Amino acid sequence: xxxxxxxxxxxxxxxxxxxxxxxxxxxxxxxxxxxxxxxxxxxxxxxxxxxxxxxxxxxxxxxxxxxxxxxxxxxxxxxxxxxxxxxxxxxxxxxxxxxxxxxxxxxxxxxxxxxxxxxxxxxxxxxxxxxxxxxxxxxxxxxxxxxxxxxxxxxxxxxxxxxxxxxx
Numbered sequence: 646x647x648x649x650x651x652x653x654x655x656x657x658x659x660x661x662x663x664x665x666x667x668x669x670x671x672x673x674x675x676x677x678x679x680x681x682x683x684x685x686x687x688x689x690x691x692x693x694x695x696x697x698x699x700x701x702x703x704x705x706x707x708x709x710x711x712x713x714x715x716x717x718x719x720x721x722x723x724x725x726x727x728x729x730x731x732x733x734x735x736x737x738x739x740x741x742x743x744x745x746x747x748x749x750x751x752x753x754x755x756x757x758x759x760x761x762x763x764x765x766x767x768x769x770x771x772x773x774x775x776x777x778x779x780x781x782x783x784x785x786x787x788x789x790x791x792x793x794x795x796x797x798x799x800x801x802x803x804x805x806x807x808x809x810x811x812x813x
Contacts, residue, residue, distance in 0.1 A: 675717070
């Protein structure tokens with residue numbers, strides 16, 4: 646579908662004021678955009694009669710960012726210049742990321758409530774603030790042996806470790 650100059654006159658006020666010298670008019674660029682949308686062609690396959698593909702693409706991208714294309718297509722549908730009807734929509738995995746649940750990963754199961762609401766297990770924190778008279782609990786059991794510490798003079802003057810200093 647190509648727009649005629651009469652159709653373009655209805656929507657010409659929606660386009661930004663052109664700056665500098667333009668190779669292609671807004672009508673030519675809009676017809677090229679409609680060709681791409683109608684035929685599903687790649688930008689590089691735009692026929693030469695519509696102009697250079699990169700020039701058309703750059704102008705279309707600027708219009709899309711500024712919201713010009715949205716206003717133009719809305720006005721063209723309101724004045725019934727064009728009628729857009731989406732019949733088929735196709736998505737493939739190269740453009741849509743799948744949620745981890747859709748990849749066959751293991752699903753999280755619901756938590757099983759405990760049989761009895763008895764005493765809570767000791768918290769697994771190194772430090773807890775004292776709360777309402779409860780004794781302070783540590784994650785380390787009291788009967789755990791201490792780890793051996795390095796001697797202060799475990800380094801020799803040359804910077805090498807003295808292995809004999811670490812032995813008990």
